[in-house]
Amino acid sequence: MRIEVAKPYLDEQEQKAVADVVASGWISQGPKVAEFEKIFADYVGAQYSVATTSCTTALHAALAVSGIGPGDEVIVPSLSFIATANSVVHCGATSVFVDINPETCNMDINKIEAALTKKTKAIMPVHQMGLPVDIDSINAIAQKHNLIVIEDAACAIGSEYKGKRIGGHGNTACFSFHPRKVITTGEGGMITTNNSEVAERLRRFRHHGMSVSDLERHTSQKIIIESYPEIGYNYRMTDMQAAMGIVQMKKLPDILRIRRAIAGKYNNAFSKISCLRVPEVPEYVQHNYQSYWVELLDNAPVNRNELMQRLLEKGISSRRGVMAIHREPCYSRHNAILLLTERITENTIILPLYPSMADDEVRHVIDNVRNILC
Ligand SMILES: Cc1ncc(COP(=O)(O)O)c(C=O)c1O
Structure with missing residues (x-):
């Protein structure tokens, strides 16, 4: 007997969904990504969601559009996958590590305030291995010190805190669809938020900073000449991945x-x-x-x-x-x-x-x- 530590839950439904996208001819970010985003946002109870290539790029995008940059500090747990801290460094900022509560393996709420300095701009709690952190306490500390909260929810799809799903608590939250996660798109990420301006900036950020999406341009009856108001990245999910994600959401x-x-x-x-x-x-x-x-x-x-x-x-x-x-x-x-x-x-x-x-x-x-x- 050989037992793996994890296995994605895939069958012919995902195969067909991906094959249908290939047959449609629209394989990059398009209608399937928009559909997946809507299903995901409704599921977690957030107003908006923005798909990305991974949770790492989701975290980077979420931090960057929140204005985190060189000279800033972000509070993170050290007990996490390295991408948590790397995403802060990708913005030119510094990760400040806080110890955990060994009962839950999540960041120790009581140690956060001692780690704050004049440079602290954000707290990035991790719902480690899918177990939700005490979000209310983190939000209370953030409010008291005027800090942004970005949840690393890579592992937390479907987990709930006080009767509400992770992603639906009013903060920006970032999820992963790596095959070891609860649902998968091969690689992939999702950011949820209730802030329309953050959602709009994230959509531009993942699309080279471009003012319009490919889908908008493609479906418009009038020509659209795009512009680039800010620097962005290519963090777009493909429609093949999103089609797989839609099937996974049903499961x-x-x-x-x-x-x-x-x-x-x-x-x-x-x-x-x-x-x-x-x-x-x-x-x-x-x-x-x-x-x-x-x-x-x-x-x-x-x-x-x-x-x-x-x-x-x-x-x-x-x-x-x-x-x-x-x-x-x-x-x-x-x-x-x-x-x-x-x-x-x-x-x-x-x-x-x-x-x-x-x-x-x-x-x-x-x-x-x-x-x-x-
Ligand atoms: C807590 C945590 N954050 C971030 C990531 C990065 O996710 P991804 O592989 O989708 O970039 C992972 C992946 O293992 C993770 O466990």
Whole structure:
């Protein structure tokens, strides 16, 4: 038996949708992207959404149109994928790392204010592995200090905070459609916002700063001569990707139901193993379990890497827990000391979880983890 850590949930529906776009002749950003954006915005409860090539480009665009630039500081967790901090650097600004709450693996709200300086312009919380951060508390700090909030919601499609889906809380939020995420378009990203001016600027930013879209020009009965009011990038999603995304959105309720059911089985089994700690889910959130992690405690008979190796020998892929960005060579000059981030990055393991995972595969993972640790 070979069990991957993640698998996209694709079938002939996505194949047909992409083939139909190819047959239509309009393969770059066009009507399918517009349709995907509308479906996504309605789903999360935001007024606008803007598709991009990835979450990384979405974060860069969102920061840039919010005016973040050289000399500015942005508060981010170090326990995240490196793209979170890189997107700040792409704007010429500086990432300031804050430690986490080890219960949730999200940024510790109580440590944000100590990290603020006169240069701080924004807070970029991450809904790590799909578990929502305490958005109300972050928004309250931001309001008090006049800061922008841009949510890194790469992993959080379908997760809810206080009964509302992530992306619908009034901030700008950025999502990823990489194949390891909850739904996929191969590569791709989406920005949601309730601010019409931000949405308009994002549409220009992803399209070379051009004043009109290709679709507008194509469908106009009158000639349109475009202009370039500001510098932009090519961050456009293709219609082939968007067609795949539209099919994936239809599957999303099933995907979430299955992910939560498998996570429930894992929680049930692993909470009985004394050397493991399972994820803590605050009662006001709904987790999408984009990734499922456990922490190995001091009484474990093997360390995290040994556990990963022993699982691999049984045909089970796993991944180390989320990285600590401040420990990577390209961020080492920050000299940050973040003890909880370091503990979690060293002792957590991400286990297989994907919607097409069969019951006997789930059982195989549970049995092997138990055999190695008990
Ligand atoms: C928290 C977080 N932010 C940003 C990204 C970057 O997403 P993308 O691969 O779509 O650029 C990822 C991807 O793993 C992520 O986990």
